[in-house]
Amino acid sequence: MRRSFSRAVLTIGIIVLTLAVAIAVGVYVLLSKADPLVDAEGCVVKTPKGELDLDIEQARIAATIAAVGERRRLPEQAIVIAYATAIQESKMYNVSYGDRDSLGVFQQRPSQGWGKKKQIMDPVYSANRFFAALVKVKNYQKLPVAEAAQAVQRSAAGYAYGPHENNARILSAAFTGRVPRAVHCTFPLKETPAAARAEEAQRDLTRALGAVSVPSIRRGWLIATWSVAHAQQYGLRRVAFDGITWSAEGWKNGGKAGSTRVELS
Structure with missing residues (x-):
C-alpha cells in the first residue's frame, strides 16, 4: 500500500527541502572559497611520460615495491613488470581477499606455496616473493611485460597485464628515483x-x-x-x-x- 502525504505535510516538506537546498548552496560557496588542499588526501605522480593520481595506500605500496627491487639490485624493467602485475591483480592495494585463496598486492595463494596468509599480507614479503619468481624466468627483461608477468602469475587472463605497461613505466620512473x-x-x-x-x-x-x-x-x-x-x-x-x-x-x-x-x- 502506498503512503500518501496530506497537503500540510507536503507544504512542510517543500519548506524543509528549500532550506536544505539553501544550506547546501551556502556550504558549497564556503568550500569553493576555502583552500582545496585542507581536506585533500592522495598523491600525484608527474613524469615526462605522463601523470597519475594515486591513493596514499597505493603510493606506499608503489614505494615499497621500488625499494625491494632496489635492495635486490634489479633493473628497472623488473619494477615495471611488478607494477603492471600489481595494478592488474589488486589495483595496487593490499587486499585480504581474491579468487579462491588469493591475497595481497600480487594475489598470491598460500595453497600454491607463496607463503602463509600473514606473510603474503606484508607488501615487503610479497614483493620479495614476486621478484624471486620473476628472476627465474629466462630472459624476462627481453620479454613483453604481459608475458613476463604471466610467467610468474600463471593467470587465467594473462593478456590483461599488458594494458598497464604505460602506467607501470610512469610509476617506475618516479618511485625508483630516476625522475626527481x-x-x-x-x-x-x-x-x-x-x-x-x-x-x-x-x-x-x-x-x-x-x-x-x-x-x-x-x-x-x-x-x-x-x-x-x-x-x-x-x-x-x-x-x-x-x-x-x-x-x-x-x-x-x-x-x-x-x-x-x-x-x-
Whole structure:
C-alpha cells in the first residue's frame, strides 16, 4: 500500500527541502572559497611520460615495491613488470581477499606455496616473493611485460597485464628515483600534529631497502620519494634531499645540493 502525504505535510516538506537546498548552496560557496588542499588526501605522480593520481595506500605500496627491487639490485624493467602485475591483480592495494585463496598486492595463494596468509599480507614479503619468481624466468627483461608477468602469475587472463605497461613505466620512473621530485602527497593536517616518527620510518625503510645509504642521487631520490609516500603514516612534515625540500605545499628549492643524506622531520 502506498503512503500518501496530506497537503500540510507536503507544504512542510517543500519548506524543509528549500532550506536544505539553501544550506547546501551556502556550504558549497564556503568550500569553493576555502583552500582545496585542507581536506585533500592522495598523491600525484608527474613524469615526462605522463601523470597519475594515486591513493596514499597505493603510493606506499608503489614505494615499497621500488625499494625491494632496489635492495635486490634489479633493473628497472623488473619494477615495471611488478607494477603492471600489481595494478592488474589488486589495483595496487593490499587486499585480504581474491579468487579462491588469493591475497595481497600480487594475489598470491598460500595453497600454491607463496607463503602463509600473514606473510603474503606484508607488501615487503610479497614483493620479495614476486621478484624471486620473476628472476627465474629466462630472459624476462627481453620479454613483453604481459608475458613476463604471466610467467610468474600463471593467470587465467594473462593478456590483461599488458594494458598497464604505460602506467607501470610512469610509476617506475618516479618511485625508483630516476625522475626527481615526481611524487607529491597531500593529506589533512591535525590541529596538533603528532611528533614526527623519523626513526620508525627509517627502520621500516631499512626493512624494505636494506642499508639506508645514499651512494647515488637516484637512490637518494628513491628514499626521498618513499618518505613522501609514507609521510602521513609517520607524521613527517618535511623531506629534504639534494637542495630540494618537500612539504604540504609541494617540492621547493632550498637546502644543500648534492647531499649524501635524506633529511626527515
